[in-house]
Amino acid sequence: MKSNRAQKGKGGKKELDAGLKYSHQSQNVNGFEEGVEFLPANNSRKVEKRGSKRWIVLLAVVIFIFLLSLMVGTLVWHFNSQNARVQKIFNGFLRITNENFIDAYENSNSTEFASLASKVKEALKFLYNGIPALGPFYKESGVTAFSEGSVIAYYWSEFSVPQYMVEEVERAISKEYVLSLPPRSRSLQSFNIDSVVAFPTDARTAQTTRDNSCSFSLHARYGEVTRFTTPGFPDSPYPARARCQWVLRGDADLVLSLTFQTFDVAACDDYGSDVVMVYDSLSPVEPRAVVQLCGTYPPSYNLTFLSSQNVMLVTLITNTVRRHPGFKAVFFQLPKMTECGGRLTGAQGTFSTPYYPGHYPPNIDCTWDIEVPRDKNVKIRFKLFYLVEPHKILRNCTKDYVEINGEKFCGEKPQFVVSSKSNKITVRFHSDESYTDTGFFAEYLSYDSRDPCPGMFTCKTGRCINNTLRCDGWADCTDYSDELGCVCNSTYQFTCKNKLCKPLYWVCDGLNDCGDNSDEQQCSCPAHTFRCGNGKCISESQKCNKQDNCGDGSDEAGCESVWTVPCTTHTYKCLDGVCLSKGNPECDGKSDCSDGSDEKNCDCGLRSFSKQSRIVGGQNSDVGEWPWQVSLHVEGQGHLCGASLISSTWLVSAAHCFVDEPGIRYSDPTLWKAYMGLHDQSQRSAKGVQERGFKQIISHEAFNDFTFDYDIAVLELDKPVEFSSVIRPICLPDSSHTFPAGKTIWVTGWGHTKEGGTGALILQKGEIRVINQTICESLLPNQLTPRMMCVGFLNGGVDACQGDSGGPLSSVEDDERMFLAGVVSWGEGCARRNKPGVYTRVSLLRDWIRKKTGV
Incomplete structure (x- = not known):
């Protein structure tokens, strides 16, 4: 997970009557008396002509005055705008x-601090007054802190700059200066400064x-x-x-390690969000700047940052x-590397x-010279690679980068x-x-150049993958070399026009x-028709016709x-018995039922932390990422x-978890404990x-x-x-809720991480x-019922396994709300090719859940 203006005008002209005109008055025009005389009727055209000249002259004078005023106004506006002062x-x-x-320099209230700060401000005034592009606009400076080396002074300077001079002032201030001329002030005798640098700053930060x-x-x-926190944490919000x-300071010659253990500020947006x-x-x-943070992070997310010196802000x-x-x-402080x-x-x-895995410090250079046995070649496999800047990274990687064989790598990359x-590489x-x-975590390996991946497929990038991953429809090589030149298996694969399977x-x-x-x-219907979700084609006119x-x-x-x-079975039914045309309307943030029942009981399916059976092929989840998992x-x-x-009192699980076996009654609620x-x-x-503990366990009577x-x-x-x-609870889908083929869903659990393996300690997650x-049904003939759904990948790789049974199949909707699409049920092995996992379809059993729990 957005005027035209018209003007009209009209004018008119009243013509002079032909014949004699007589006036008993005289008019003073420009100081002269002008009398009006009798004119013969045949001069009427001449009278009109003379009157027209006067009108034209008057109009010309008015236009001239208007244009002159406009020009003067424009010049005044231009002068004022160009000379408008900008802070x-x-x-x-x-x-x-x-x-x-x-030590006294750490205390901004000490006399030593004030004395040194006064000298710095005087030196800055002297420096800026000597620079033509800065001196006329300089107002004042302030010193905020000092640190070691010999002494570094941190300051701000304020300028009042005409609008037309802003760019020139910014260019001048961006240069690095050394105060080489002897100061005129007696107080600055033998006061030496260099490396004077400054940068444009948001006025809000300057406050x-x-x-x-x-x-x-x-x-x-x-x-x-x-330790330190925002004011009021955790009992009240920050101001x-x-x-x-x-x-933040440490002792001289040490560096600082900073970790945000809890981080929850207003979400990042384009409208001036809160920012750390x-x-x-x-x-x-x-x-x-080392990092810019906003939004919410789970406690397990890595928010550790290092300094290059003994201070941080x-x-x-x-x-x-x-x-x-x-x-x-x-x-805390630690020795400098x-x-x-x-x-x-x-x-x-x-x-x-x-x-690693903390953030590497800024302003550092590292070189590894790697050498393997002489009869081998060497390759570097980057398992994790994160060198990402918040701003656009240039292709030539001019900021943070790794350089090998004359090529630079930066940004976020999959394993390569x-x-x-x-036998050597740097x-x-x-x-x-x-x-x-x-940063990155990498391993170096030695290999025989004649057979770089014994018994495996060699990607053109040099990566080795299992031969079973060749032509399976998935790009296991980052350059797609494992999927090129393939012959697709028509039994379970489709051949694209570009020859991919x-x-x-x-x-x-x-x-x-x-x-x-x-x-x-090949799925499109004829022109002017609509393709239904079940593949049927109907006339476009039949779409949205309330049938x-x-x-x-x-x-x-x-x-x-x-x-x-x-x-029908496909429509959502409101509590008042009215059915809606809209699909999946429940808890979508819009009240579609007249009684509002589609938005009731919607305090579910949302996670405090969102980032972006064991789970075979899964990965560790974050703390709080799946708050409904039990x-x-x-x-x-x-x-x-x-x-x-x-x-708050009810769970959903799989009935097969509670089937009694010889010697143990799994249906006995007193044997079980639930951990949330x-x-x-x-x-x-x-x-x-x-x-x-449990009060009761209710398995479906038809299980x-x-x-x-x-x-x-x-x-x-x-x-x-x-x-x-x-x-937190997960949302239950209505009986009409649909989860279409191809939809991404998450499966989670602590089950076995491979078939025949052992359970996981950390909660696993897998995207299927x-x-x-x-x-x-063609892959599992005569084994599926309408209460079952297949979710996974036909080529295997990610699946639920022993110990995941009863766990959730979580489906995210457009507003990041999660619905319980299924319950981990059964499968043939774990993550096998053409043997996807089978899950209980919760939507078809929604009415039964409501009847038994009232939820």
Whole structure:
């Protein structure tokens, strides 16, 4: 997850009557008496002609005066606009070369600080007055802080600049200056400064230097962690429309490590959102900005940043009145890195950017010289690579980059390989003075150039992949070399016009999977017709005509207007019994039912943290990313199944989890414990985790433990849970809710990470897609019922497995709200090719859930 003006005018002319004109009056024109005489009638034309001249002369005079006024007004406006004064604030820093830093300079209220600051301001005034482009417009300067080296002064300077001079002033201020001429002021004798630099600054940021109401100064101590928060955290929101700053210091020759443990400010938008900036400096200048943050981050997200020196500046500018708690942060000092990189030898090994997986520090260069055995070649495999700048990155990677074999790499990249033609290779990493990222993690490998990937397929990039991934419809090589020159398997693959192979169930799903749209071209209906969701073609005139001509309601579901229609299995029914033409209207933020019932009970399916059976081929989830995920434990056996929280007292799971076996009655609610808010199975007593027992377990009365039809159960907790940032319910879909083929859905759980493997400690997540029911039935003949849905990939790779049973299949809608599309049920093995996972279709069992739970 947007006048024309017309003017009319009219004029007229009253003609002079022919004949005699007589006046008893005389008119004084320009000081002369002019009498009016009798004229013969045959001079009437001459009279009219003379009157016309006067009118033309008068009009010309008026036009001349108007044009003259317009010209004068334009010149005045131009002069005023060009000379209109603009306030320009510049932040900067300079080095005092003949001073040594003392502790008193940390205290802005000390006499030592005031004395040195006075000299700096006088020096700046002297410097700027000597520069023609700056001196006439200079107003004042202020010193905000000092730091080591010998002494660095951080300052702001204000100029009042005519509009037409702004660009010239900015060019002049951007140069680096050295005060080389002897000062005229006696107070500046033997006061030496150099490296005077300044940068244009947002006037809002400059306000922080003059308002100390939300300004803090902190100094790290050896071996200690210092904590700080936004004002009022966590009991009240940070102040609205505030300007706050935290000056962070460490001891000389050390660097600082800053971590935001909790971060929740107003969401990022284009309308002046609240923003936190971190600078590798005590002056808020863009070229020294380390990171810009806004929005909300889960606690597990990496928000650790390093400085290149012993100071840091954190600023918070709030432009909204939204209520957010703010942040909690810690920082400490650590030794400055004396060297970065080194010599690496051996057949293989790993290396990474400094402080990985934290953000690497700014202004650093590292070089690794890698050498493998002489009879081998060497290649570098970058497993993770994040060198992203918030601004546009040039193709030649002029800011942060990795350089190998004369080629530079930057930005965000999937796993890739770089190889050499010998047993040696050099990797150089450069970080400039501004924005940093988490960097890279890489391994170096030795290989035989005659057979670089023994028993595997070699991508043109040098990456090795399993031969089974060749021509499977998925680009496992970043250059697509594993999918080029393939012969598609017509049993389960579609051949695109560009010769790529794609899964058959992606054909006609409304998505351009081939890249040339050939998988969708054969799906179109004739001209002036509409293609229904079930593939049927109807006349365009039958679309949005308040009748279900398609048979599945798709011709009425996407209409701009919503109206009542006869109730069918495809329509949404309001509480008052009225059915709507709109598809999936529940909890979409728009009240479509006249009684508002489609938007009732919608406090569900939203996550405090959103980033963007075990899960085979999945990845670790973030804390709080799936707040409805529940872990079900049996005494003495640990985690056995998953479940989904649908209210403060009810869960949904799979009925097969509670089938009795010889020696143990899994249907006994007293054997089970439910853990909500759990992320790591080894930390069930962690803060935020809530444990509950069960009052009752209700499996569907029609559940068949041979076919797994109606594989659903609801569980009542012995006492309600308290909702939090990591515990929230998921929305239940209406019985008419549709999840079309090709739709992306997430499966989560702590089950086995591979078939026959062991369970995961960290909650896993996997992104899969709904498979066309007809194709799935052809792959699993005589095994599916209408209560089942296939979700996964036909080529395998990502799937649920043992221990994931009963867990949620979460489907996200347009407003980021999640619905429980399915329950993990069964499958043939885990993540096998052409054996997708099978899930209980929750929408068809919605009425049963409501009957048993009231939810």
